[in-house]
Amino acid sequence: MINFKAILAIYFHEIERTKRTLFQSIISPIISTSLYFIIFGAAIGSRINEIDGVSYGMYIVPGLLMLNLLTQSISNGSFSTFFPKFNGTIFELQAAPISGIEMIIGFVGATASKSILLGTLIIITSTFFIDLNIAHPILMIFFLIITSITFSMFGFIIGLWADNFEKLTLIPLIIVTPLVFLGGSFYSINMLPEFWQNISLLNPVLYLVSGFKYSFYEISDVSIMTSIITILIILLICILFIIIIFVKGYNLRN
Amino acid sequence: MTNLISLKKVNKFYNNSYHALKDVNLNIKKGEIFALLGPNGAGKSTLINTICGLAYHSSGLINIAGLDLKKNRKFIKTMIGLVPQELHLEAFDTVFSNVCYSRGLWGKKNNYELVNNLLKKLKLFEKKDSLLIQLSGGMKRRVLIAKALSHNPKILFLDEPSAGVDVELRQEMWEIIYKLKEEGVTIILTTHYIEEAEEIADRVGIINEGRIILVEEKKQLLAKLGNKKLVLKLSKKLKSLPIFLKNYSAKLNKNGKELEINLDKSKNDILDIISLIKKNKLSFLEFDIKKRSLESIFIDFIKGNTK
Ligand SMILES: Nc1ncnc2c1ncn2[C@@H]1O[C@H](COP(=O)(O)OP(=O)(O)OP(=O)(O)O)[C@@H](O)[C@H]1O
Ligand SMILES: [Mg+2]
Numbered sequence: 001m002i003n004f005k006a007i008l009a010i011y012f013h014e015i016e017r018t019k020r021t022l023f024q025s026i027i028s029p030i031i032s033t034s035l036y037f038i039i040f041g042a043a044i045g046s047r048i049n050e051i052d053g054v055s056y057g058m059y060i061v062p063g064l065l066m067l068n069l070l071t072q073s074i075s076n077g078s079f080s081t082f083f084p085k086f087n088g089t090i091f092e093l094q095a096a097p098i099s100g101i102e103m104i105i106g107f108v109g110a111t112a113s114k115s116i117l118l119g120t121l122i123i124i125t126s127t128f129f130i131d132l133n134i135a136h137p138i139l140m141i142f143f144l145i146i147t148s149i150t151f152s153m154f155g156f157i158i159g160l161w162a163d164n165f166e167k168l169t170l171i172p173l174i175i176v177t178p179l180v181f182l183g184g185s186f187y188s189i190n191m192l193p194e195f196w197q198n199i200s201l202l203n204p205v206l207y208l209v210s211g212f213k214y215s216f217y218e219i220s221d222v223s224i225m226t227s228i229i230t231i232l233i234i235l236l237i238c239i240l241f242i243i244i245i246f247v248k249g250y251n252l253r254n
Numbered sequence: 255m256t257n258l259i260s261l262k263k264v265n266k267f268y269n270n271s272y273h274a275l276k277d278v279n280l281n282i283k284k285g286e287i288f289a290l291l292g293p294n295g296a297g298k299s300t301l302i303n304t305i306c307g308l309a310y311h312s313s314g315l316i317n318i319a320g321l322d323l324k325k326n327r328k329f330i331k332t333m334i335g336l337v338p339q340e341l342h343l344e345a346f347d348t349v350f351s352n353v354c355y356s357r358g359l360w361g362k363k364n365n366y367e368l369v370n371n372l373l374k375k376l377k378l379f380e381k382k383d384s385l386l387i388q389l390s391g392g393m394k395r396r397v398l399i400a401k402a403l404s405h406n407p408k409i410l411f412l413d414e415p416s417a418g419v420d421v422e423l424r425q426e427m428w429e430i431i432y433k434l435k436e437e438g439v440t441i442i443l444t445t446h447y448i449e450e451a452e453e454i455a456d457r458v459g460i461i462n463e464g465r466i467i468l469v470e471e472k473k474q475l476l477a478k479l480g481n482k483k484l485v486l487k488l489s490k491k492l493k494s495l496p497i498f499l500k501n502y503s504a505k506l507n508k509n510g511k512e513l514e515i516n517l518d519k520s521k522n523d524i525l526d527i528i529s530l531i532k533k534n535k536l537s538f539l540e541f542d543i544k545k546r547s548l549e550s551i552f553i554d555f556i557k558g559n560t561k
Contacts, residue, residue, distance in 0.1 A: 003328075003361040004361075005358050005361045005362065005363065006358060006359045006360070006361050008358065009355055009357075009358025009359050010358075010359070013347075013355050013358075016347075016351065017346075017347075020346055084344075087342060087343075087344060087345070088340055088342030089342050089343065089344050091308055091336070091338050091340075091342055092342075092356065092359060092401070093359070094306075094307055094308045095306045095307055095308060095331060095334065095336045096331060096356075096359035096360055097327075097328045097329070097331035097332045097359075097360060097361060098328075098359060099328060
């Protein structure tokens with residue numbers, strides 16, 4: 001039998017926790033996004049030519065969205081599972097009649113909800129700075145949701161794996177952020193020499209950013225199908241990892 | 255009474271190396287209060303955590319309400335409440351919402367009235383909107399008790415419930431435990447305070463170095479191991495125990511002014527001791543026969559078993 005009440009309890013407990021850290025998890029990303037728009041959209045962007053027929057201020061919206069979704073999903077997701085281990089309250093999750101799946105739905109669901117909310121707020125914020133029109137809104141929402149879920153899950157895994165604060169911030173900082181910046185968030189890879197273009201194609205985040213660019217402006221670095229398949233593959237890998245973790249009880253039980 | 259919990263040859267290794275539980279056999283009866291005693295590191299918490307699902311046993315069989323724990327973990331957990339030894343609480347949640355959270359985790363419907371009553375019973379009602387970080391240690395302990403009771407467990411584990419709780423509150427806590435027993439809850443607790451076991455337990459188990467070395471009805475334990483001692487106030491100080499007492503469990507107190515000899519009820523040896531004292535001309539001012547505490551029995555027992 002599925003313990004729905006426990007899923008809801010975890011979900012709302014996590015949402016409550018976010019409310020207590022509203023500034024850190026919602027307001028501060030919005031402020032930094034606004035700064036990007038002011039600096040790159042208005043100040044510098046006015047001196048940059050259009051890329052693929054889109055003004056620079058508009059061009060960076062998908063990349064900024066991706067940057068925030070990825071970093072926030074991962075850091076919130078990893079924190080939500082690391083935190084109970086760190087303060088010892090994990091004993092209760094272990095003693096309660098909750099399966100691994102229920103725990104994931106509760107925690108990942110809450111983290112993903114936050115990211116989706118954040119993404120929506122960033123899109124709204126952008127309309128204060130640019131004239132936004134979204135070519136494929138449904139597709140955009142699909143990417144928004146699936147990216148949030150996937151990387152919240154990724155964060156969940158990191159939180160389970162990490163046994164100190166350093167590990168917790170290591171992966172987001174030294175892997176994810178560079179991949180986002182080098183994944184064509186703020187430029188088109190066509191602007192790079194061919195060698196670097198080929199290197200860039202090894203970066204999975206590029207495919208995700210490209211998918212967003214397509215759903216906003218019908219421009220992309222790779223085909224939209226490739227983008228969709230990429231995010232689904234990453235999601236599958238995360239699910240696989242989680243299954244392995246729960247089968248092995250990794251870092252959860254003695 | 256039937257066995258609600260039964261452990262058969264349960265072994266637990268930490269990290270595949272440290273042998274924390276060794277061939278533990280133990281039966282807990284429905285509706286009883288069972289006290290687990292043992293020195294630091296004996297394996298009390300390990301035993302409890304293994305039953306509650308915080309750790310997994312390496313071998314052996316744990317049966318709860320007739321079900322194999324390994325195969326029915328989720329269902330069995332719905333019956334169990336746990337008050338852990340450590341005061342693990344989330345710092346910035348409020349008392350009330352944190353107790354409600356526990357109830358939710360156990361799959362129970364929100365019930366504010368029940369939670370409020372529980373907080374009143376545990377003298378936490380005034381603190382219901384306080385952050386957990388603002389509470390004293392004893393209050394935190396009571397919040398953990400409230401959390402464990404919030405989902406109406408049939409079996410309650412209390413790992414050192416009275417650590418850091420003051421005397422008055424300890425008394426009130428015992429009353430709560432008695433009431434739970436009346437409601438049919440089975441209670442297993444560990445404690446360092448022997449008086450606690452002496453006062454509230456129906457049965458006592460002693461664990462040492464991962465082995466259960468004794469399980470006994472409390473009354474029988476006191477009777478069997480001899481719960482009386484002969485205390486002599488000596489007229490002259492003694493530097494060491496007289497040799498003629500070498501076959502008895504005895505010790506000197508108060509700088510050698512007082513001699514204490516434990517009596518073994520089964521042997522009825524008080525007459526022997528008195529005649530020995532007479533024969534060896536040990537002079538004393540007063541004598542008294544006192545009750546021994548479970549504590550001294552316990553210490554003797556552990557000494558006897560580790561020798
Ligand atoms: N997670 C762990 N990993 C490795 N060893 C452990 C772990 N937890 C406990 N132990 C070891 O198992 C033994 C039993 O510990 P346990 O906590 O069960 O003792 P205890 O009887 O509860 O002691 P106390 O009275 O101090 O609470 C100790 O030697 C301890 O070092
Ligand atoms: Mg302990």
